[in-house]
Amino acid sequence: MQKHNIEKSAQSDFFEQVYQVVRLIPKGRVTSYGAIARYLGAARSSRMVGWAMNTAHTQQEYVPAHRVVNRNGLLSGKHFFTGRPMQELLEEEGIAVKDDTICDFKKHFWDPGEELSL
DNA sequence: GAGGTGACGACCC
DNA sequence: TGGGTCGCCACCT
Numbered sequence: 001m002q003k004h005n006i007e008k009s010a011q012s013d014f015f016e017q018v019y020q021v022v023r024l025i026p027k028g029r030v031t032s033y034g035a036i037a038r039y040l041g042a043a044r045s046s047r048m049v050g051w052a053m054n055t056a057h058t059q060q061e062y063v064p065a066h067r068v069v070n071r072n073g074l075l076s077g078k079h080f081f082t083g084r085p086m087q088e089l090l091e092e093e094g095i096a097v098k099d100d101t102i103c104d105f106k107k108h109f110w111d112p113g114e115e116l117s118l
Numbered sequence: 119g120a121g122g123t124g125a126c127g128a129c130c131c
Numbered sequence: 132t133g134g135g136t137c138g139c140c141a142c143c144t
Contacts, residue, residue, distance in 0.1 A: 014140090034127050037139095043127075045139050050125040055141090070126060077125035 014040060018052040019059060021112050025067045028093045029110035030102060032071050039112040053077060066090055073105030 017040050025031055033049040042048065049068075056063035057080075066089040070076045078086035078100060087097040096103040 032127090033125075037127080042139080044137095046126040046128090047124065047138085048126090048140055051141060053125055065125080068125080075125090080125060 014042065014045075014048060015052045015055065018049055019056055019061065019063050022053075022056065022063050022065065022068055023061065024112070024116070025064060025110055028095060028108065030067045030069055030073070030090070030095060030105070030108050031110045031112065032069060034071055035111050035113065036068070039116070050077070054080065069102060069105075073102040075100045075102070
């Protein structure tokens with residue numbers, strides 16, 4: 001009973017959508033919390049996107065959370081990453097990272113609203 | 119049951 | 132242009 005309740009609340013549509021969008025991020029591209037939130041129609045709920053990333057690590061499906069950074073291109077969630085550093089994962093995809101910040105963030109930026117032809 | 123916190127962003131001054 | 136404040140909603144204490 002409790003499990004059922006947890007599933008219902010933890011797997012809200014909003015969170016599910018966030019996971020789906022993050023998984024759709026192409027290799028070598030990155031996006032921001034705000035972009036995802038705006039794409040889902042909750043521009044002012046960017047915090048929830050960040051929280052979704054936190055719970056994303058508990059999801060069965062792999063979620064490339066390292067491709068999601070804040071508006072400044074800063075790897076704000078790197079501290080939450082376990083194992084391989086976020087920077088290393090991004091560099092492997094061809095994204096240069098300097099001082100915990102993505103170089104040419106605009107160039108690598110991937111807007112779901114545009115790429116997904118909203 | 120209520121208050122505080124948080125991987126952020128937008129708005130206001 | 133830059134600093135400060137509010138909002139948003141789920142989770143934790």
